[in-house]
Amino acid sequence: MSQVVVGPGAQVFMHFTVELPDGSVADSTRAHGKPARLTLGDGSLSPGMEAELMGLSKGDKKRFSLAPEHAFGHANPDNIQHLDRSQFAADADLSEGTIMAFTAADGNQYPGVIRAVEGDSVTVDFNHPLAGQTVLFDVEILDIVSKEA
Structure with missing residues (x-):
């Protein structure tokens, strides 16, 4: 064999x-x-x-x-999104480096890494870590x- x-x-x-x-x-x-x-x-x-x-x-x-x-x-700059803080739960951990699951319009979940929080703007990186x-x-x-x- x-x-x-x-x-x-x-x-x-x-x-x-x-x-x-x-x-x-x-x-x-x-x-x-x-x-x-x-x-x-x-x-x-x-x-x-x-x-x-x-x-x-x-x-x-x-x-x-x-x-x-x-x-x-390679990291794609188009995969970095700026979201409004109001789109997150009040108790969400928005500290830099936190990985969160996000549900897309198609119903699939994607991981995103919090890169920065400035005022009401939350920068999320959807590139693979x-x-x-x-x-x-x-x-x-x-x-x-x-x-x-």
Whole structure:
């Protein structure tokens, strides 16, 4: 029986750690003790991330770096919004760095980071928190379910 490898449409169970250039850990499935389940080609991973995973087998470990354009993208100034303080609950924590969920017109929720509060204006950044960062991934493939299976 041939070894199953990561390919288009494969469902991959893996542990990963995302580190920033300064060595700090931005996210880790190991810390939560719960591996990620991802499907290649469903749009949840960047093409750069998928390219790094292609061909890996169960048990493989890999460390790789992705530039912003291949990871979480560059920060987009259009994703920074200035909202009126009256749009927030009276007891909302509007301190700088607070992450809040916002419901869009389409009903989906999106995270936003409070960047500044000046008078009645609240600046909210809807860019991915790691946008503009080069990130280092440390992955371990736990299992692969190929598209054909």
